[in-house]
Amino acid sequence: MAIKVNIKKIVSFTLWCTLGAGVVVLLVAAIGYRNNKTCKGYRIEIAGASGTQFIDKKQILDLLAGTGAGKIQNTPIAHFDLRRMESVLEKNVWIKDAELFFDNNEILRVNVTEREPIARVFTREGNSFYMDSSGVQLPLSDKLTTKLPVFTNYPTAKIRTHGADSLLIVQMKQLSAFIRSDSFWTAQIAQMDVTMDKRFELIPTIGNHIIGFGDGSDYQAKFHRLFVFYKEVLSKTGFDKYSRIDVAYAGQVIGTHKAGTRVDSLQGMRNIQQMIRSAQLLRSDTIHQRDMRPLETPVQTEQTLTNYDLIPANGDSVRTTSPTTTNHPPVRPRAIMPKTNNKPHNNH
Template identity: 45%
Template sequence: MQPKTKTAMKRIATALLWGGALTGFVVLLAAAVNDKNDTKCKGIRVTLKGDDRNAFVDVKDVKAIITGDKSLNPTNKPISEVNLAQLEKIVERDPWIRSAQLFIDNNDLLQVDVEQRDPLARVFTFSGNSFYLDADGERIPVSDRFSARVPVFTNFPADAQKLRKEDSLLYAQMRDMAAYIAADTFWNAQVEQVVITEDRRFEFIPKLGDHVVYFGDGTDVANKFDRLLVFYKEGLSKAGWNTYTRLNVAFKDQVIGTRRDGKSAPPPPMYKDSSAADIAVTDDDAAVVAPVAPVTAAAAPRPAEKKPEKKVEKKQEKPAAKPQKQTPKPASAERQPRAVYQKPNQRNRN
């Protein structure tokens, strides 16, 4: 037998061996899959993910959702007949469940991984209805058995699920503000109630300190809270936490405080750097909204008004002696005001 023929026979034999091994593997795999499909589901195991402090959904609730429909109950049913996709949709219909993943493990158990919705704030509408708000902006119904410890927003103007443009903007600002408060340990402990005013602005009542913080609209949230924190450290730590009745952080780079009693305590020190804000102190609530800048602008015209008054008086003393010399000219009486007005201009030029 020639060498080329021997080589070809070896290659054919090797290919047949590999082909047989692959065929056997496929047969075994198919048998295992068929055996798996014929095996019945032994039970349900639920795993909850999310904040443990918000126990709005527990393991029993999830199992009750899955087994509620007897036709879809996977327990003691052949695995091939378990509709995992349909069960996922049913579980995710619950308003307190954000997402769910279902699969059959090697122990023939239905594994259910559930991610709960974590509320950021509780919202009370103007009509008195209430709901929770999560990070996705979804409304979560209130539970009868549990109440989450989150900041409260009051006087939201709309109850409808589909909001108008202006209500939708306010809703988004409320969500951003609630998300920032929830993410910060200090503000989560400090902010107790946020009130939505009639002009769609925010103000809140802190837990520490006898004052109200006027926040303005829900934009530039981080910067406003940073300025307020600087004021707490640099201002209230020296003047006292109960010195001011109202703090306003609505204006850019400013914190305006309204003192309870102007003589009871000195105002906090003025400061300005890259990380701090200007502090202005007013004596009444009417001046809180007005920035400090208009005061300096109004002070500028005062010295300019005094100078022309003095010059006019000096120039009017001399024309008093001239009427005797100009008596022969009757028309000069009409020209005196213009002459008096022009003389100051000539002297000013010199």
């Protein structure tokens, strides 16, 4: 009985080994058959989230030619080093991923995924570049047709995704993604300035005030409080009544009055309507240059608005305090430059 069992095991093992060897032989034969064939052509596919192509098919062909592939069509398939060709393509700053393979018709398929810019960054030294969703630094391109959030006063000449600036980069990516997802804020936030302590000050398109945002934490709630303040307060008081609006503290909006401002509720409502229209008619990635007016000193009034308990309907009832002496740091100019085909907007 034991002998019969052993014979069955031996026969089964032999059959499996024979089958495995046959599969290997067939694969080797198929590969050899494929390698003896020549490439009949190529097909290049470029994918990008924004639909904008920052690298074209000719540039990809030039990169492939630099790998020694030479003329692609009618070249023996065995002469192609696909992994090396993928590596060469992925060294291009605009290419996030590359995949090359031959299909059943001996056509070389080149599938490329582009990097997508999500923000434009200006450094303290005056350099400018794009940043993608992975925090990779990208060069400027005239092919970009979409409006991007703008960050100014970035502390270093290059993006550093590790080390001291890693949290700052994460917060910049989060703020940029949020603003891009909301047409209202895309139209209203002209730029976000990085302060010396790596917090954010937002500069609006409409209104001559600065928005103290704090760090990038709890950003959705901060934007919500700011929107409520715009709708319930600035629509009644006018957009030039406050020199600074702070939303950095949880559950609070702190507005600092300007001296000598006039309440114009009709103009305030028009400003709200204009922002909504701007959100519907987004401009291209034009960055406008205009100087930021310094804050008026001394600060005369301050109102803390908690849990959206804002101000009475007359829109002008605030608590007056004695002027305090405040040493304001020098105000940085807006690092925003217009395209030649767009006229700069007068926001004052």
